[in-house]
Amino acid sequence: MVLKHIADYRLPEHAEIEFVLSPEQKLTENGFLILHKLTEAAKAADLIIGFSDFWVNYVCVLAAKLAQKPVLLSVRNQLSRELERFDLPAINRELVHFCYQHADKIVCVSDAVKADLVQAFAIPAAKIQRLPNPVDLQKFAQNHLPPQGLEPFFAAGPVILVIARLVKQKNLAFIVRLFAKLKADARLCIVGKGPEYESLLALTEHLGIAGKVCFPGYRDDIPALLQHAALLLTASHYEGQPNAVLEAMAAGTLVVAPKIPAIRELITSGYNGLLFEKADEADAIRCIEQALANAGHTRNLVNNAGNTVTPHDSHHASLALAEVIESIIGKTK
Structure with a gap:
């Protein structure tokens, strides 16, 4: 039984579903x-x-x-x-x-x-x-073509990928600001929808980096996005257990993330990913630059991450x- 259908959420196929409310009815009023x-x-x-x-x-x-x-x-x-x-x-x-x-x-x-x-x-x-x-390990381990419609963006240089709801919890303005200070010639792709979209778009324009940042909205080709990205970046203030991090580990994509409890349960910095001090812009930039500059070290981290995520099958x-x-x-x- 589903209380109501929200347009951005897909319902499972072949499931018997009964809706309690229509999309127009509010939960708190009923x-x-x-x-x-x-x-x-x-x-x-x-x-x-x-x-x-x-x-x-x-x-x-x-x-x-x-x-x-x-x-x-x-x-x-x-x-x-x-x-x-x-x-x-x-x-x-x-x-x-x-x-x-x-x-x-x-x-x-x-x-x-x-x-x-x-x-x-x-x-x-x-x-x-x-x-x-x-995590569906088999799906994320398969080889995927570049994400459809984003091929030129991904071909232009290494892509830093962010997969998140565009909400304050995810600390996305922090990511946009630090991206503007990177020395590496990279691109930033922020996948997801949410109320922070307009302010984030305005921030990229204010910082003069709008041409290097894309907001493709909701995508259902996450395995392809991950496999063709240089790394997955997250900067959340807090998490339960982020699916995007687990999926990146399964897809063979390096994770750069903050040192918050839920992340530290999954990643040991320097072993199966790179962690920075929470809200520390300079430390985050250091981790990203290190990841983009050292392919050999990144490969070792990714291999270890694949072993770490196996129990999550x-x-x-x-x-x-x-x-x-x-x-x-x-x-x-």
Whole structure:
């Protein structure tokens, strides 16, 4: 069951989907309608799974309890940091504490997310299981042609690739500013959509680098983009476990990223990627220049990254999730 369809999100094929609301209806104005429909649907289910943080997970817990069914929640980011975006962070903090502790089980993508749930919201650690993000290793290991429509841009010089929602969390203005100071003759490709687009475009024009930066929006050819980029760059303030980083490691593309907890779980600087001090422009530039100038060293890092990402294979992740689901359902029968 899907609460509503958002245009930028693709729905899985061959899935039986029921929409609770029309695209025009707002979640926050239809809380009781959503709760009623979810509760009725829950009565025929063996398990309720909440797969979106905050409001969606709140209503999943409530519906599950009303229907007397078990509930599994998925947490994909550090919620204490996400709260900073809200108008009423205090009430959401209380709701996370209240609702999430009533889940039968919580799966999260990293140790950083688990620690955040325990420390910021007093969720019992025994209720939380780390289940890392999956990657289709076979798809990203295949050889791909240059990204369609971007061939001239990628042929003009080494491309620094960014894959992210264009939101403040991703710290993209920092990336644009440091790119303007690079000595290397590179290009910057920022893939994604979001509310920061206009301000980022204006910043490239202000810095005189608009001709070397492209914003292709949402793309579904991520493997091709990664394979033909010189490196993947991220500068996020915080993360749960970034899919783009895992996918770059699987595609054989060097990752340059900040030293934040979720990244450090995946990358050891100088072994399977390059890390810079968070928000340190000079250190980030040093890492990028090093990556672009030393192909031999980069090759070693990429090989090690490929070994690191192997346990994230989507097949293994699916089996792990299935085990969690079976363990919850088994307790109720």
